[in-house]
Amino acid sequence: xxxxLSIVLSSTAVLILVLIPWVGVGALNLSGFFxxxxxxxxxxxxxxxxxxxxxxxxxxxxxxxxxxxxGQQWSLPWIKHNRIxxxxxxxxxxxxxxxxxxxxxxxxxxxxxxxxSGPKIGYEWEKWLWLAALAFHYAFLxxxxxHLRFFTEPIPFFVQxxxxxxxxxxxxxxxxxxxxxxxxxxxxxxLLGAVAFLTLRRILIPQVTYxxxxxxxxxxxxxxxxxxxxxxxxxxxxxxIVSVKNLTLGxxxxxxxxxxxxxxxFYMHLFLVCxxxxxxxxxxxxxxxxVFLSPTRNLSNNSRFVxxxxxxxxxxxxxxxxxxEEEFRDKMIEAGLPVEKEESAK
Amino acid sequence: MxxxxxxxxxxxxxxxxxxxxxxxxxxDIPAEIKPGIFCYAGKPQNLKYIDLPNPREWxxxxxxxxxxxxxxxxxxxxxxxxxxxxRSLKIFMDICVRCGACADKCHFFIGGGDPRNMPVxxxxxxxxxxxxxxxxxxxxxxxxxxxxxxxxQVLKEWWSYFFQCSECRRCSLFCPYGIDTxxxxxxxxxxxxxxxxxxxxxxxxxxxxxRTGNHLGIQPHAYKDMIEFxxxxxxxxxxxxxxxxxxxxxxxxxxxxxxxxxxxxxxxxTCMGYxxxxxxxxxxxxxxxxxxxxxxxxNFGYFTSHEMAKRLNxxxxxxxxxxxxxxxxxxxxxxMWRVLNQxxxxxxxxxxxxxxxxxxxxxxxxxxxxTTKMIHITEFTADLIKHNKLKLDPxxxxxxxVTFHDxxxxxxxxxxxxxxxxVIKNTCNHFYEMPENTIREQTFCCGSGSGLNAGExxxxxxxxxxxxxxxxxxxxxxxxxxxxxxxxxxxxxALPTAIDYWVxxxxxxxxxxxxxxxxxLEGEKERETNLRGEPLPGMEEEEDV
Numbered sequence: 059x060x061x062x063l064s065i066v067l068s069s070t071a072v073l074i075l076v077l078i079p080w081v082g083v084g085a086l087n088l089s090g091f092f093x094x095x096x097x098x099x100x101x102x103x104x105x106x107x108x109x110x111x112x113x114x115x116x117x118x119x120x121x122x123x124x125x126x127x128x129g130q131q132w133s134l135p136w137i138k139h140n141r142i143x144x145x146x147x148x149x150x151x152x153x154x155x156x157x158x159x160x161x162x163x164x165x166x167x168x169x170x171x172x173x174x175s176g177p178k179i180g181y182e183w184e185k186w187l188w189l190a191a192l193a194f195h196y197a198f199l200x201x202x203x204x205h206l207r208f209f210t211e212p213i214p215f216f217v218q219x220x221x222x223x224x225x226x227x228x229x230x231x232x233x234x235x236x237x238x239x240x241x242x243x244x245x246x247x248x249l250l251g252a253v254a255f256l257t258l259r260r261i262l263i264p265q266v267t268y269x270x271x272x273x274x275x276x277x278x279x280x281x282x283x284x285x286x287x288x289x290x291x292x293x294x295x296x297x298x299i300v301s302v303k304n305l306t307l308g309x310x311x312x313x314x315x316x317x318x319x320x321x322x323x324f325y326m327h328l329f330l331v332c333x334x335x336x337x338x339x340x341x342x343x344x345x346x347x348x349v350f351l352s353p354t355r356n357l358s359n360n361s362r363f364v365x366x367x368x369x370x371x372x373x374x375x376x377x378x379x380x381x382x383e384e385e386f387r388d389k390m391i392e393a394g395l396p397v398e399k400e401e402s403a404k
Numbered sequence: 405m406x407x408x409x410x411x412x413x414x415x416x417x418x419x420x421x422x423x424x425x426x427x428x429x430x431x432d433i434p435a436e437i438k439p440g441i442f443c444y445a446g447k448p449q450n451l452k453y454i455d456l457p458n459p460r461e462w463x464x465x466x467x468x469x470x471x472x473x474x475x476x477x478x479x480x481x482x483x484x485x486x487x488x489x490x491r492s493l494k495i496f497m498d499i500c501v502r503c504g505a506c507a508d509k510c511h512f513f514i515g516g517g518d519p520r521n522m523p524v525x526x527x528x529x530x531x532x533x534x535x536x537x538x539x540x541x542x543x544x545x546x547x548x549x550x551x552x553x554x555x556x557q558v559l560k561e562w563w564s565y566f567f568q569c570s571e572c573r574r575c576s577l578f579c580p581y582g583i584d585t586x587x588x589x590x591x592x593x594x595x596x597x598x599x600x601x602x603x604x605x606x607x608x609x610x611x612x613x614x615r616t617g618n619h620l621g622i623q624p625h626a627y628k629d630m631i632e633f634x635x636x637x638x639x640x641x642x643x644x645x646x647x648x649x650x651x652x653x654x655x656x657x658x659x660x661x662x663x664x665x666x667x668x669x670x671x672x673x674t675c676m677g678y679x680x681x682x683x684x685x686x687x688x689x690x691x692x693x694x695x696x697x698x699x700x701x702x703n704f705g706y707f708t709s710h711e712m713a714k715r716l717n718x719x720x721x722x723x724x725x726x727x728x729x730x731x732x733x734x735x736x737x738x739x740m741w742r743v744l745n746q747x748x749x750x751x752x753x754x755x756x757x758x759x760x761x762x763x764x765x766x767x768x769x770x771x772x773x774x775t776t777k778m779i780h781i782t783e784f785t786a787d788l789i790k791h792n793k794l795k796l797d798p799x800x801x802x803x804x805x806v807t808f809h810d811x812x813x814x815x816x817x818x819x820x821x822x823x824x825x826x827v828i829k830n831t832c833n834h835f836y837e838m839p840e841n842t843i844r845e846q847t848f849c850c851g852s853g854s855g856l857n858a859g860e861x862x863x864x865x866x867x868x869x870x871x872x873x874x875x876x877x878x879x880x881x882x883x884x885x886x887x888x889x890x891x892x893x894x895x896x897x898a899l900p901t902a903i904d905y906w907v908x909x910x911x912x913x914x915x916x917x918x919x920x921x922x923x924x925l926e927g928e929k930e931r932e933t934n935l936r937g938e939p940l941p942g943m944e945e946e947e948d949v
Contacts, residue, residue: 059547115498127845133772134787191503351495362775366749377614379722
């Protein structure tokens with residue numbers, strides 16, 4: 059499947075997803091279905107699916123300690139041990155994992171091969187992927203935390219604080235909010251920008267284009283759909299925000315009610331979010347959980363000083379010394395090598 | 405075939421296109437089994453000897469690979485079983501996001517440009533089948549979800565590409581989720597072996613090792629003979645004849661090294677280095693024996709299956725127990741040390757009949773080997789040097805400008821970086837590091853690891869060796885480096901060919917060859933040559949007389 063087909067397929071899929079609530083709410087007036095039923099289903103699928111996935115992973119053991127060691131081992135006392143990249147115990151592993159999960163340390167190592175004639179091969183600075191990945195994930199996290207204001211009353215302090223930080227750019231552009239537009243929150247735009255970058259590099263870097271599946275473009279388009287509908291709602295095509303909060307608070311308090319006249323754009327946004335949530339456990343997006351279980355990162359390099367047990371270890375057939383000596387005894391005796399039985403069996 | 409490849413000029417060989425086709429997906433491009441890239445098939449007698457399935461004569465270029473009729477069932481059942489056994493496999497099958505960070509990190513891709521050698525795509529070869537058979541999305545959506553059926557072409561593609569991975573783990577370093585292609589390759593090779601797909605260069609050494617104790621099939625008397633040959637050489641050079649012992653019960657320490665060290669240059673010089681060092685230490689209290697039964701440090705079983713790795717590895721502890729030694733020193737070898745570090749105790753431990761290693765000369769306790777009871781020779785030697793126990797004359801290596809090639813396995817499967825460097829810096833006066841992105845944890849494979857150091861796949865080896873050789877070339881041109889030191893027997897066997905092809909004029913040495921040259925033995929005569937029989941610096945003229 060070439061990249062054009064992959065892009066056409068996945069973008070069509072997202073377009074269809076956008077149209078579903080448009081028809082469903084706009085024409086058929088199924089706001090209860092899209093506003094209450096589907097969000098509950100999506101959440102259940104997300105949680106149950108993700109827990110199921112983790113349980114399935116956890117059911118298989120890590121028979122061997124196979125960390126990728128990225129620094130000096132712990133050996134002689136005068137040799138400086140790299141505690142983070144070659145951890146010898148739990149604390150080291152925790153630090154390594156924290157760096158991995160919070161700062162994408164491995165991706166930060168990324169370089170770009172430069173192949174010149176001669177041949178002359180260089181490995182260039184390449185932090186854009188790391189930067190975009192970081193921007194993408196943190197912007198997404200900020201957006202998610204900000205959205206907690208729709209599910210809480212009163213709004214917790216940390217949510218307000220995040221929102222405040224998110225709106226820092228406002229101070230530079232227009233200290234007083236404009237008449238028509240609410241304060242600009244940077245996270246949504248960063249998210250969209252990062253998605254655009256990640257999509258573009260999939261199309262423009264030939265190696266990445268070659269390995270990309272529709273399943274790689276689909277989540278990017280889906281997330282940009284979520285971001286675009288969200289941004290449109292906030293800045294351009296306003297929806298009734300009070301009604302939205304009534305709906306969302308109803309959802310979390312398990313007393314769902316569907317206020318009238320929220321506007322179909324909201325349902326598009328919500329529906330895409332529901333699809334994303336339900337999609338996560340069945341797709342590569344499970345990396346959000348899987349990274350914690352990756353045996354090359356979450357195990358310490360201690361297998362020479364702490365015994366590691368393989369739960370399915372089984373006895374194997376070996377060639378014993380006796381069998382060996384039996385075959386070579388005469389030659390061994392002749393060569394003056396010590397043997398267990400001086401007498402040849404022959 | 406090999407000769408033909410080597411006649412291709414390096415400039416020609418380096419005309420590499422790294423851009424995969426734009427408008428055709430990889431699933432639509434059939435994989436080729438190319439001469440110069442593949443290794444010959446395993447021979448039936450070797451497979452039979454170690455009880456591997458489906459022993460038969462077959463050739464990769466034939467249409468019919470003579471598989472069992474239910475091969476697909478066997479493979480899929482094997483895959484199911486391994487998904488249950490290895491969390492790594494499940495995780496690595498599920499969470500790759502195809503970000504492509506690994507794509508240009510593989511030496512085979514850099515040196516060859518074949519897109520299936522991008523680590524991500526190598527894994528996708530297996531993942532696509534996993535999706536089809538083990539995930540809902542793959543079952544329903546098929547190719548749209550990146551899934552495909554396992555058919556004979558796919559199986560052949562697997563065989564071809566999982567024997568084009570040297571399990572060096574460089575990609576796993578850069579992967580944001582730590583996806584380790586080595587792990588995927590190891591398991592894929594296990595699957596392939598279930599239906600009798602393997603290579604001669606791996607199954608023959610494995611069978612040899614099972615029978616004679618070492619990969620090269622050296623029988624006990626011959627092993628002793630070969631060492632004695634080195635003793636003659638050492639005596640000629642130093643005037644002193646070391647007296648190693650073999651299979652001696654009651655020794656304190658057992659020494660195990662790759663058999664490549666006793667077999668072929670330049671590994672043999674490393675072996676002479678060991679012999680000189682052990683002789684030197686004999687008077688200081690080292691009580692050491694060699695073994696002809698456990699005469700292999702390496703483990704080609706590891707390139708076959710976890711089970712075969714365990715079967716071959718078992719000899720080390722068995723022999724240590726039989727001889728009643730207290731602990732073990734392991735020689736310079738790459739994958740040997742990954743197995744010893746990450747697998748041995750789990751495979752065949754607990755070694756409760758051994759004691760925690762303590763250097764009899766310095767008293768240093770090797771706490772990092774508390775349960776395996778086996779230490780790396782550079783750990784041992786570095787400790788000796790640190791405690792001023794060795795009289796060294798580094799100027800004897802003054803003809804050498806040395807760089808150090810970290811072996812993939814000791815680098816990314818252990819973290820042995822400083823020990824060998826410390827030994828080198830104390831035995832040589834001229835040491836230069838290669839560029840940062842090509843050493844330590846980012847080191848490049850020699851291109852021949854994991855059983856790919858055959859002759860018939862020379863093109864693959866030369867291509868895979870290019871990134872390493874290119875970094876050597878850099879220090880060769882900048883500092884005049886003429887010697888690559890390493891702690892790996894496959895490096896010593898395979899790297900000279902690749903280096904000679906890309907950077908003529910640079911040699912390969914084991915670290916303990918440098919030790920052997922620099923070490924001043926009690927009562928030795930004035931040395932005129934190094935262990936290779938080349939005149940020592942300052943002795944060149946005398947040779948002409």
